[in-house]
Amino acid sequence: MDNTLHLVGIAKKARRVEVGEEPVGAAARARQARLIVLARDAADNTCRRAAHFAEAGACPVVQCPYSKEELGGAVGRTSCAMLAFTDAGLAASFMGKLSARDAERYGETAEAVSAKAARMLQRQREQRRHEQKLQKAGAKPWVAPASCGAERRLAQRGRGAPGKGGKTYPKPGKQS
Template sequence: MNKLLNALGLAMRAGKVVSGEEFVIREVRAGKAKLVVLAKDAAKNTEKKLTDKCQSYQVPLIRFGTRQELGKAIGKAERVVIAVTDPGFAKMIRQLAQ
């Protein structure tokens, strides 16, 4: 779990992370998002919207951590959803999540 948060922080410092619901949806639609990380304490409406969007655009989605943990990992305030735009970071984070 800690390694996954560290990997998110590393991706953020590399400029390969987008956070915030509207920004993430825009990246998914544009085909730039390689992985979406959704906080376990996300609202049901947000969860459904992102799950449906990721399924229709075939972007992997993982449920992980709380909004506080995700925000802290990328050095920002609470974040419910994060998109990783780099295929290498996305692969590494998916492997750590298993």
């Protein structure tokens, strides 16, 4: 099997790829799709839908040099006309492999996807550094105020959950 298709299989096992029209559309609408891939022999209607999904999800769409059967074999199906990577790093790696095969056709998209993946990786690093600084300073992690306030109000009224300082009431029908 080709290394590019092997990468698709790895992404499927890692649950970082959506396969089929409905899951791809849902991932694109949720803005989780990083790259939409079409088989070379995908129908015109499928290509048109993929373009609409890509527009809605603000992600690139690319027609790969593999047939529906080859893509399907990589993801464990008989055929697959459309799939979407939900991980930016895997999408960049996939486009890098395609770009190495045909730089003229896939080079520009590969650069755009890899730049986006680099920005996302940088944001993740910054987030981790921020969390480590908070942990070193002894600050408690942020907790949603609505959940804290609800528990506090219930405890003040004496209706908290058992073990949280609130009263517990016997079940109906049992006499103590």
